[in-house]
Amino acid sequence: FSSPVTVTLTGAGGQIGYALLFRIASGQLLGPDVPVRLQLLEIPAGIAGAEGAALELEDGAFPLLDSVEVTDRAARAFNGTQMALLVGSRPRGPGMERADLLAANGAIFGPQGAAINEHAASDIRVVVVGNPANTNALIAQSHAPDVPRERFTALTRLDHNRALGQLAARLTVPVRDIDGVTIWGNHSASQYPDVSHATAGGTPVRDLVDEEWLTREFIPRVANRGAEIIEVRGSSSVGSAASATIDHVHDWVNGQRSRWTSVALPSDGSYGVPDGLVSSFPAESVDGQWRIVQGLELDEFSKSRIAASVAELATEREQVQGLGLL
Numbered sequence: 182f183s184s185p186v187t188v189t190l191t192g193a194g195g196q197i198g199y200a201l202l203f204r205i206a207s208g209q210l211l212g213p214d215v216p217v218r219l220q221l222l223e224i225p226a227g228i229a230g231a232e233g234a235a236l237e238l239e240d241g242a243f244p245l246l247d248s249v250e251v252t253d254r255a256a257r258a259f260n261g262t263q264m265a266l267l268v269g270s271r272p273r274g275p276g277m278e279r280a281d282l283l284a285a286n287g288a289i290f291g292p293q294g295a296a297i298n299e300h301a302a303s304d305i306r307v308v309v310v311g312n313p314a315n316t317n318a319l320i321a322q323s324h325a326p327d328v329p330r331e332r333f334t335a336l337t338r339l340d341h342n343r344a345l346g347q348l349a350a351r352l353t354v355p356v357r358d359i360d361g362v363t364i365w366g367n368h369s370a371s372q373y374p375d376v377s378h379a380t381a382g383g384t385p386v387r388d389l390v391d392e393e394w395l396t397r398e399f400i401p402r403v404a405n406r407g408a409e410i411i412e413v414r415g416s417s418s419v420g421s422a423a424s425a426t427i428d429h430v431h432d433w434v435n436g437q438r439s440r441w442t443s444v445a446l447p448s449d450g451s452y453g454v455p456d457g458l459v460s461s462f463p464a465e466s467v468d469g470q471w472r473i474v475q476g477l478e479l480d481e482f483s484k485s486r487i488a489a490s491v492a493e494l495a496t497e498r499e500q501v502q503g504l505g506l507l
């Protein structure tokens with residue numbers, strides 16, 4: 182990285198943006214010695230929220246924060262950016278069909294991909310948080326032909342962290358003792374949280390929990406945790422989404438602490454996932470690049486669960502192709 186690092190955040194006036202900004206400014210995104218220049222993108226309706234947050238960032242007197250700029254112009258926001266966090270997206274409104282949602286988000290992520298292609302730094306890396314995150318990442322990536330495609334990722338780290346949390350609670354061990362968990366597929370209820378290769382304190386998780394708990398409680402609870410949080414908290418899981426976004430980028434830049442983590446990135450055909458689909462895989466960060474962990478054995482149950490989620494991603498790709506968004 183050159184110093185300071187230019188970081189772009191879209192949807193900066195929203196809730197996840199608000200939870201992210203202070204952690205970025207304090208050095209938790211890139212590291213405690215890395216100065217940051219923030220470029221915040223919002224639509225006109227969100228500008229006031231982003232400007233208010235920028236005032237608070239000034240009041241935070243963060244030693245690592247060199248500057249904050251708020252804009253509603255993508256060309257400006259992505260100018261020279263090295264790390265883009267694409268959080269702003271169009272939420273599903275009442276009566277909105279999935280195709281409407283995909284079309285609305287295509288209108289956001291297509292132009293953002295093009296702006297990244299044209300204006301970002303050559304070492305640009307992108308993480309998409311705004312839903313439907315995998316397909317939004319695919320749309321953005323397809324509009325940035327000059328950027329190596331593996332630099333476009335979508336967030337499944339929140340699902341990964343949720344899986345770690347559930348296992349730690351069940352086994353009454355600290356989260357740091359658990360390793361080898363994978364989220365496969367789409368960041369949606371079809372995702373497959375896989376513990377086949379997971380260990381707790383070195384012991385295979387499969388030896389510590391029964392099949393019934395895994396299939397009837399663990400998998401659905403992780404996959405539907407977002408709805409559970411909304412029900413209990415009365416609003417969505419903003420803090421944990423921001424926290425997982427920090428983890429994703431931090432590990433991408435600095436390497437992960439565990440054997441691997443979960444990242445949605447364009448498939449190279451690994452594990453039978455069709456080329457180009459932005460699907461979640463086990464991934465390790467090597468020299469600042471995500472590499473899909475190869476050679477994990479998959480049993481029939483895992484294969485069928487992965488295939489089901491990947492089929493959903495393929496359908497989403499067909500839909501956005503049909504809408505002319507790729």
Ligand code: NDP
Nearest residue numbers: 191192194195196197222223227269270311312417418422
């Ligand atoms: P949030 O900040 O709460 O959420 C932003 C996006 O993150 C949504 O798409 C949301 O998906 C997604 N998300 C991913 N994981 C999670 C999770 N675990 N919990 C909750 N959300 C998750 O939304 P706000 O409405 O508060 O803010 C969005 C901001 O984006 C607004 O200020 C809006 O103006 C802005 N925006 C900016 C754009 C731009 O910069 N060009 C374009 C469009 C909007 P889901 O909808 O499924 O909850």
